[in-house]
Amino acid sequence: MIITQTDLEGAFTIDPQPNRDPRGWFARTFCEREFAAHGLETRFPQHSTSQNVKKGTLRGMHFQRAPHAEVKLVRCLKGAIFDVIIDLRPDSPTFKQARGFELSEANLRQLYIPKGFAHGFQTLSDNCEIGYLISEFYAPEAASGVRYDDPAFEIAWPLEVAVLSDKDRGWPDFRT
Numbered sequence: 001m002i003i004t005q006t007d008l009e010g011a012f013t014i015d016p017q018p019n020r021d022p023r024g025w026f027a028r029t030f031c032e033r034e035f036a037a038h039g040l041e042t043r044f045p046q047h048s049t050s051q052n053v054k055k056g057t058l059r060g061m062h063f064q065r066a067p068h069a070e071v072k073l074v075r076c077l078k079g080a081i082f083d084v085i086i087d088l089r090p091d092s093p094t095f096k097q098a099r100g101f102e103l104s105e106a107n108l109r110q111l112y113i114p115k116g117f118a119h120g121f122q123t124l125s126d127n128c129e130i131g132y133l134i135s136e137f138y139a140p141e142a143a144s145g146v147r148y149d150d151p152a153f154e155i156a157w158p159l160e161v162a163v164l165s166d167k168d169r170g171w172p173d174f175r176t
Contacts, residue, residue, distance in 0.1 A: 001028055003038050003112075006101075008087050008094045010114035012040065013101065014073070018108065027108060029075065030133065040112060041071040044133035049077070052128045056162030060120010061086060061146045061171065068142035069115035071135035079128030080104035081121040082158050086146070088174075089116035096174070098153040103130075118146055120168075122157050145171040 002015040016027035032042045050059065061084070064070050074083060086098040102124070103109050113119050121130065145168065148155065152174045 001031060001034055003034065003040070006099060008085065008097055008099050008117075009089075009092050011085055011087075011099070011117065012038070012112040014110040014112055016108045016110070029108075029110060030073065041135045044071075044073065044135055046132075046134040046137055048132045048134060050128075050130040050132070052079075052123045052130070052163075053126065054162050055123055055126045056159045057123045057128075058120065058148055058157065058161045058164050058168065060084065060148050060168060061118035061150075062120060063088065063116075063118045063144055064136065064139060064142040065144050066115075066142075068136050068139035071115055072113040072119060073110055073133040074103065074113065074119070074121075075108070075110040075131050076103040076105055077129040077131050078105050079123060079125040080106070081123050081128055081130060083111050083121040084119070084155055084157075085111070085113050086118040086153050086155075087116065088118055088146075092116070096152060098155050100155065120148055122159060122161070124158065146174045147171045150174050 018025035018027040
């Protein structure tokens, strides 16, 4: 695996290095030793999958408030997504900065999202599946978010939004 720091403090891309042969390929997507060597979270008690039928579906921007803040390791298992993270940590040098990454079944890239970040994505193809490793158990009372189109973050989504939940439409603007 190639673990690369992004320009947002504490966020990393993880690029598996597949071993290919006539059968296909095999790749490690997580290694406790390699993650620990980079100072990354190695405990992921919750694994989740998101299935999205229609291209242009947008989910986000979600996070859990402390003390239930979570690290996420996200990858696209089927199709392609534009995955976006926002640094919401007031003491961070990259506070309020957002970045987008293409994750797909073709590029195998994963995104390591630290605590204190909002996360969301837009599907770039029909019938996408996204897998998550999550460092904390879901706590409904800590669930929160910010609007996907909040002008404070200037996110340039690649497609017109085709599907959006009422909950995601109703998140408030970010307040410092």
